[in-house]
Amino acid sequence: xxxxxxxxxxxxxxxxxxxxxxxxxxxxxxxxxxxxxxxxxxxxxxxxxxxxxxxxxxxxxxxxxxxxxxxxxxxxxxxxxxxxxxxxxxxxxxxxxxxxxxxxxxxxxxxxxxxxxxxxxxxxxxxxxxxxxxxxxxxxxxxxxxxxxxxxxxxxxxxxxxxxxxxxxxxxxxxxxxxxxxxxxxxxxxxxxxxxxxxxxxxxxxxxxxxxxxxxxxxxxxxxxxxxxxxxxxxxxxxxxxxxxxxxxxxxxxxxxxxxxxxxxxxxxxxxxxxxxxxxxxxxxxxxxxxxxxxxxxxxxxxxxxxxxxxxxxxxxxxxxxxxxxxxxxxxxxxxxxxxxxxxxxxxxxx
Numbered sequence: 001x002x003x004x005x006x007x008x009x010x011x012x013x014x015x016x017x018x019x020x021x022x023x024x025x026x027x028x029x030x031x032x033x034x035x036x037x038x039x040x041x042x043x044x045x046x047x048x049x050x051x052x053x054x055x056x057x058x059x060x061x062x063x064x065x066x067x068x069x070x071x072x073x074x075x076x077x078x079x080x081x082x083x084x085x086x087x088x089x090x091x092x093x094x095x096x097x098x099x100x101x102x103x104x105x106x107x108x109x110x111x112x113x114x115x116x117x118x119x120x121x122x123x124x125x126x127x128x129x130x131x132x133x134x135x136x137x138x139x140x141x142x143x144x145x146x147x148x149x150x151x152x153x154x155x156x157x158x159x160x161x162x163x164x165x166x167x168x169x170x171x172x173x174x175x176x177x178x179x180x181x182x183x184x185x186x187x188x189x190x191x192x193x194x195x196x197x198x199x200x201x202x203x204x205x206x207x208x209x210x211x212x213x214x215x216x217x218x219x220x221x222x223x224x225x226x227x228x229x230x231x232x233x234x235x236x237x238x239x240x241x242x243x244x245x246x247x248x249x250x251x252x253x254x255x256x257x258x259x260x261x262x263x264x265x266x267x268x269x270x271x272x273x274x275x276x277x278x279x280x281x282x283x284x285x286x287x288x289x290x291x292x293x294x295x296x297x298x299x300x301x302x303x304x305x306x307x308x309x310x311x312x313x314x315x316x317x318x319x320x321x322x323x324x325x326x327x328x329x330x331x332x333x334x335x336x337x338x339x340x341x342x343x344x345x346x347x348x349x350x351x
Contacts, residue, residue: 024348024349025343025348027237027348030237030238030242030341030342030343031341031342031343032343033237034246034341037053038053052173052174052175052250053174053246053250054099054100054173054174054233055069055096055099055233055234056068056069056096056097056099056100056102056164057069058100058166064165065165065166066102066163066164066165066166067097067098067100067102067104067163067164067165067166068097068161068162068163068164069093069096069097069161069162070093070159070160070161070162071089071092071093071096071159071160071161071162072157072158072159072160073085073088073089073092073157073158073159073160073351074154074157074349074351075088075196075349075350075351076154076196076200076349077196077199077200078121078125078155078156079121079124079199080195080196080199080200080211081195081198081199081208081209081210081211082191082192082195082210082211082212082213083128083195083210083211083213083285084124084125084128085125085156085158086124086125086126086127086128086129086132086158087128087129087131087132087213088211088213088285088351089109089129089158089160090107090129090132090133090136090138090140090160090215091132091136091213091214091215091216091285091286092160092213092234092236092285092351093107093160093161093162094107094136094138094162094215094216094217095215095216095217095234095285095286095288096162096234097162097163097164097217098164098216098217098220099172099220099232099233099234099288100166100171100172100173100232101166101168101170101172101220101224101229101232102164102165102166102167103164103165103166103167103217103221104136104137104138104162104163104164104217105138105139105163105164105165106138106139106140106141106162106163107133107138107139107140107141107160107161107162107163108140108141108142108143108144108160108161108162109129109140109142109143109144109158109159109160110143110144110145110146110158110159110160111143111144111145111146111156111157111158112146112147112148112153112156112157112158112159113145113146113147113148113153113155113156114147114148114149114150114151114152114153114154114155114156115147115148115149115150116150117155117156121155121156122156125156132215135215136215136217137215137217138162168224170228172229172230172231172232173231173250174231174233174246174247174250174251175231175250175251176230176231176251176291177230177231177247177248177250177251177253177255177291177319178230178251178253178293178319179253179319179320179321180293180294180318180319181230181291181292181293181294181297181318181319182291182292182293182294182297182315182317182318182319183244183255183257183289183290183291183315183316183317183318183319184289184290184291184292184297184300184301184304184313184314184315184316185240185262185263185287185288185289185313185314185316186216186219186287186288186289186290186304186309186310186312186313187212187263187286187287187309187310187311187312187313188212188263188264188265188268188287188312189235189239189240189262189263189264189268189279189280189282189284189287190239190264190265190268190269190272190279190282190283190284191209191210191211191212191265191268191284191286192211192212192213192236192282192283192284192285192286192350192351193239193277193282193283193284193346193347193350194209194267194268194271194272194282195209195210195211196211196283196347196350197271197275197347198271203271205267205270205271206267207265207266207267208267209265209267209268209271211285211286212284212285212286212287213285213286214285214286214309216234216286216287216288216309218307218309219288219304219307219309219310220232220288222303222304222306222307222310223290223300223303223304225303226296226299226300226302226303227292227293227296227297227299227300227303228292228293228296229290229291229292229296229300230291230292230293231247231251231290231291232288232289232290232291233246233247233288233289234284234285234286234287234288234289235283235284235287235288235289236283236284236285236350236351237283237350237351238281238283238341238342239279239280239281239282239283239284239342240262240280240281240284240289241278241280241281241327241339241340241341241342242281242341242342243289244257244289244327244339245327245339245340245341246341247289247291248324248325248326248327249325249341251319252324252325253319253320253321253324253325254319254320254321254322254323254324254325254326254327254328255317255318255319255320255326255327255328256317256318256320256327256328256329256330257316257317257327257328257329257330257339258316258317258329258330259329259330259331259332260330260332261314261315261316261317262279262280262314262316263312263313263314264279268282277346277347278346280329280339281342281346282346282347283347283350283351285351286309291319294318297315301313301314301315317329326338327339327340
């Protein structure tokens with residue numbers, strides 16, 4: 001006779017986060033990656049600049065403050081609608097440099113190339129990087145090239161580092177949010193993730209979706225002219241949800257957003273519904289989230305909207321003193337949900 005199951009016997013299992021080996025989720029931008037960084041890298045390399053865990057570090061040489069960052073790009077496929085791994089590497093590094101208000105200046109580029117990669121493809125990517133650097137106003141000044149045996153890589157991985165100069169004397173960081181701050185988003189979300197997925201899986205949509213990859217330094221410069229900003233970050237891996245959770249945790253504040261205020265293209269929204277993806281966790285490569293003091297929010301929003309890259313900008317929520325460390329959202333139907341930090345990643349190898 002079958003055992004009778006009682007309601008109290010039913011449980012909803014949590015995702016497994018403890019592993020003895022590295023998982024794809026450890027590079028996701030979500031909880032597992034955060035835990036890995038905190039438990040291993042921050043512990044080992046402990047220092048004030050690193051411990052802030054922004055996308056860049058502020059270092060001083062004499063009286064000059066510099067913004068310094070590094071990034072690696074392993075996107076699959078290396079060519080996708082609206083971009084490729086080369087321009088993604090340049091723009092992604094430029095964007096990380098300027099999220100504290102710095103002016104990007106110089107990049108380094110390291111190429112890890114798999115044996116057998118078509119030289120014509122590599123040339124396309126190098127030319128793309130050249131154009132991207134010119135558009136962003138930066139110079140690639142040094143680099144390195146390595147080739148690995150066929151089957152020991154995946155066509156091409158790119159590592160970059162970048163340096164910029166801080167020309168203001170205030171602090172823009174994830175730990176600077178204050179209750180009452182407004183949360184601004186520079187445009188539609190999910191474009192990059194869906195564009196890469198469509199190419200990877202051979203999907204086609206009635207309205208084509210292209211990546212939003214672009215350099216944000218000119219938009220940041222316009223924002224800073226309009227008013228002071230407490231924090232900025234580009235919501236790449238882990239999407240808007242991960243970035244807002246990082247803000248809430250670093251500043252020990254609550255954040256509340258409204259779903260109907262979040263800009264999204266109909267094709268991207270439709271793709272997420274069909275594929276069962278949560279739009280808030282889908283990667284972006286040409287958007288930024290800013291936490292702005294309430295008395296500056298309208299001016300900053302107007303400045304964003306007046307820039308070609310911020311025409312769809314919106315005020316999507318605010319910072320509160322309630323439920324510190326937590327992000328919540330009012331849904332389109334008036335409900336309320338917790339927007340938690342992603343444990344893993346819906347779409348691995350997205351950047």
